[in-house]
Amino acid sequence: MEYLKINGESKLTGEVKISGAKNAALPLIAATILAKNEISICNMPNVVDINTLLKLIDKLGGTFKKEETCIKIDTSKLNKTTATYDIVKTMRASILVLGPILARFGHCEVSLPGGCAIGQRPVDLHLKALEAMGAQIKINHGYIEATAPNGLKGTKIVFDKVTVGGTENTVMAAALADGVTTIVNAAKEPEVQQLCEVIKDAGVLIEGIGTDTLIIHGTNRKLLEFKDFDVIPDRIEAGTYLCAAAITNSKLKISKVNPIHLEAILSKLEEMNFKLIQDETSITVLPTDEIKPVNIVTREYPGFPTDMQAQFMALATQANGVSTIDERLFENRFMHVSELLRLGADIHLNGNIATINGKANSLNGTDVMATDLRASSALVLSALVAKGETSIHRIYHLDRGYEDLEGKLNQIGARVDRFNE
Numbered sequence: 001m002e003y004l005k006i007n008g009e010s011k012l013t014g015e016v017k018i019s020g021a022k023n024a025a026l027p028l029i030a031a032t033i034l035a036k037n038e039i040s041i042c043n044m045p046n047v048v049d050i051n052t053l054l055k056l057i058d059k060l061g062g063t064f065k066k067e068e069t070c071i072k073i074d075t076s077k078l079n080k081t082t083a084t085y086d087i088v089k090t091m092r093a094s095i096l097v098l099g100p101i102l103a104r105f106g107h108c109e110v111s112l113p114g115g116c117a118i119g120q121r122p123v124d125l126h127l128k129a130l131e132a133m134g135a136q137i138k139i140n141h142g143y144i145e146a147t148a149p150n151g152l153k154g155t156k157i158v159f160d161k162v163t164v165g166g167t168e169n170t171v172m173a174a175a176l177a178d179g180v181t182t183i184v185n186a187a188k189e190p191e192v193q194q195l196c197e198v199i200k201d202a203g204v205l206i207e208g209i210g211t212d213t214l215i216i217h218g219t220n221r222k223l224l225e226f227k228d229f230d231v232i233p234d235r236i237e238a239g240t241y242l243c244a245a246a247i248t249n250s251k252l253k254i255s256k257v258n259p260i261h262l263e264a265i266l267s268k269l270e271e272m273n274f275k276l277i278q279d280e281t282s283i284t285v286l287p288t289d290e291i292k293p294v295n296i297v298t299r300e301y302p303g304f305p306t307d308m309q310a311q312f313m314a315l316a317t318q319a320n321g322v323s324t325i326d327e328r329l330f331e332n333r334f335m336h337v338s339e340l341l342r343l344g345a346d347i348h349l350n351g352n353i354a355t356i357n358g359k360a361n362s363l364n365g366t367d368v369m370a371t372d373l374r375a376s377s378a379l380v381l382s383a384l385v386a387k388g389e390t391s392i393h394r395i396y397h398l399d400r401g402y403e404d405l406e407g408k409l410n411q412i413g414a415r416v417d418r419f420n421e
């Protein structure tokens with residue numbers, strides 16, 4: 001198994017170019033199942049999760065070709081409807097093929113996603129929405145078996161909770177349904193917005209994009225003619241490099257980003273006393289004479305993203321005072337705390353609230369273990385400021401979502417090496 005060795009007490013400098021968003025690209029690849037034509041998607045991040053979903057498309061009978069950051073996907077000859085355990089177990093986002101396959105073929109079988117480090121993450125809301133659209137769903141031998149022999153019917157769906165994946169699955173199913181589907185309490189994340197825009201450009205009328213009520217006028221199983229497009233920049237990768245600049249108190253430019261998608265993150269960095277210079281596609285962080293503590297509550301977009309919580313906890317260890325982080329989305333997303341303690345941080349947990357005594361102890365390099373994607377990036381950030389050497393094990397989590405992490409970090413002055421255990 002591979003691990004990263006990071007020499008700490010780094011100063012960063014220069015510019016990092018942000019890749020396309022994994023969490024936008026995943027539903028967009030799933031959406032190609034609704035297409036009758038080959039689609040070229042550019043600004044694709046080169047990360048393991050994308051390759052996993054492409055493998056699933058291939059297993060289902062689709063084809064793909066990679067050309068630099070573009071991928072041409074052709075699902076016109078898709079002829080299988082089962083997403084098997086061997087792929088679904090490695091990536092929960094595989095559940096996103098359920099809506100489009102069911103809508104196109106009238107049946108679909110997807111292995112139930114397995115346990116995940118950050119919480120239970122049920123898919124009940126995805127299934128309820130599809131049932132409301134007329135699907136019959138059974139759970140059989142660990143598989144979700146969904147059938148809709150006469151196609152899906154547009155209806156009104158009111159989500160109990162805001163769910164990103166649930167909204168995406170429902171939008172894709174509704175695109176080929178018979179009639180109009182209204183989703184109330186829909187997710188508004190930029191990744192959901194891009195999915196809706198791309199499906200709209202393919203000829204499906206979608207009203208309310210970017211609001212919490214989406215109205216989708218389905219095509220009654222007529223496949224869509226997609227246009228080629230670019231994936232939006234990864235706001236979480238951008239946020240992670242902004243934290244890398246902040247935690248090392250360095251001047252760093254983060255480019256190829258959309259600052260509008262980063263507002264909640266930027267406002268917390270400003271509260272922590274960092275000056276930011278912005279234009280339409282870049283943000284430069286300037287060093288500060290004092291990192292101030294911060295209070296964070298994770299929420300759905302446009303609130304502060306849960307996917308940035310671990311990175312801000314690492315940053316809060318360097319603040320002058322006591323910070324708090326209240327995690328509201330996932331019940332078990334504090335796995336990084338025990339590893340940060342191993343590095344010498346002073347953090348107390350009480351239910352879903354973490355209290356971080358900044359600067360109480362300085363961080364010292366040691367061996368730590370990555371437990372999930374963003375927990376791993378918190379360890380990388382901490383290692384950048386820790387004294388001495390930190391070895392981060394189980395980095396396959398990082399490879400799921402960060403393109404060329406050590407290449408990008410080394411280019412801006414960090415000292416990161418990858419080894420085999």
Ligand SMILES: CC(=O)N[C@H]1[C@@H](OP(=O)(O)OP(=O)(O)OC[C@H]2O[C@@H](n3ccc(=O)[nH]c3=O)[C@H](O)[C@@H]2O)O[C@H](CO)[C@@H](O)[C@@H]1O
Nearest residue numbers: 023093121122123124125126161162163164165166329330
């Ligand atoms: C591939 C992708 O885009 N992943 C993101 C997506 O995950 P994902 O789409 O899985 O997250 P959701 O928005 O669905 O989850 C939000 C909350 O709803 C709960 N829930 C969800 C579905 C359901 O059927 N029942 C249910 O109870 C979840 O357990 C969680 O507590 O949004 C999360 C919240 O911003 C991010 O952390 C993930 O990075």
Ligand SMILES: C=C(OP(=O)(O)O)C(=O)O
Nearest residue numbers: 023092093307373374401
């Ligand atoms: C939790 C994440 O991804 P996933 O939903 O694919 O597990 C993430 O990107 O932080």
